Amino acid sequence: MNILHDFLYTTGIANMQPGNLIMVGIGLLFIGLAIRKDYEPLLLLPIGFGSIVGNIPPIAGMAVGVYDEGSVLNYIYYGVSQGIFPPLIFLGIGAMTDFSTMLSNPRLVLLGAAAQLGIFLTLIGALYLGFTPSEAGAIGIIGGADGPTAIFLSAKLAPHLLGAIAIAAYSYMALVPVIQPPIMKLLTTRKERLIRMAPPRNVSQREKIIFPIAGFLICALVAPGAITLIGMLFFGNLLKESGVTERLANTARTALIDIVTILLGFSVGCSTQAQTFLTPDSMAIFSLGAASFAVATACGVLFAKFMNLFLKEKINPLVGAAGVSAVPDSARVVQMVGQSEDPQNFLLMHAMAPNVAGVIGSAVAAGILWSVLVR
């Protein structure tokens, strides 16, 4: 009988805390959002299920949980905690990304820079709340709207906040279609939303091949901290555009990125144990994350309006909202909002330019913060 009693004492039911139940509920919510609403399903589903797995109370003395040294989950989480997975995801993103629209309209690159203001204003906000500079830098990068970059930087600067930052970043990325449209409409007039932009020019294959090499050199020489992320992004793109490594590019954009996404999403979900996750600082991170997304969107739109003061061929300011690097969701949102005003206005291709520039911008910002704050 004692054995049965001891066994019952070690079950998840006996050790379940209210916090664990809340996190299981959040996991179920993520799975629901992924399946029913199609919000970032490739990420929210693994994170959601991981969150359920991570909140089953572990048995004392058994290496099962993600934070237990030697456990299988701990080995998988190693790729997150050491920042291995995010660069691999960047390799796949690079192999998927077509920089043609950016190459055909280079002035839109600046919108990708403007939207990064969200990162640095959030950093100031986090410092104001009392976070340390390293923690503030890791929180600020949520404003870059780039999950892998947020995970990479928080693994380097504030590993103890990694779970909260990753969940905040991916949650808000999933909520881009909800967060961005009201801000875009608030900051633009109907006349501005109706602006049609000239179709992009054809870009030669030579330009597409030279760009990843030149782009990497420009970024890495000025901000060496961005070498890992930017290097993988542009390497992936060179694999795609060179035309001679189609097999490698294909692996990077399909099998490799899928495997890494599964491992990253699941292990990040597992890391959200209530005891470490449901804390006031997580709530502060979520609030700052929402603010940073809103600020980044607003900065992109306002900067597009500012550029229009000097340009003969006007930019539709909605395109500025795609400066946050949630690829391609924010570009899709621009298309959706633009078409709600004029169904014949196709902004998607134009919006992809600041969108991919935003990916470069947020990776550069992460490199800058890492190199300055790690000391």
Next chain:
Amino acid sequence: MFNFQFSYQNIINGQGFELAVAGMIIVFVILATISLFITLMPKILDRLNPYLPEQEHYNQETPTSEISSDDNAAIAAICYVFHQRSESKK
């Protein structure tokens, strides 16, 4: 556990403003340089055209010889002749 200590002094102590301004300047400089490079790239490539001409098909695969139905008929006829000859030698 984190304790909230709202204070403007935290920003000053953490060099928040300097970091934000410097960070934004660096991001803008890098992306503006990329933008400038992209703008100039077609002109540079035009100049380089005599030395580095555009290749039409970087990913052109080695053409495989296609077998038409006529070829198949000829192959069948040759095989038939060989077969008949080998049969007649038996």
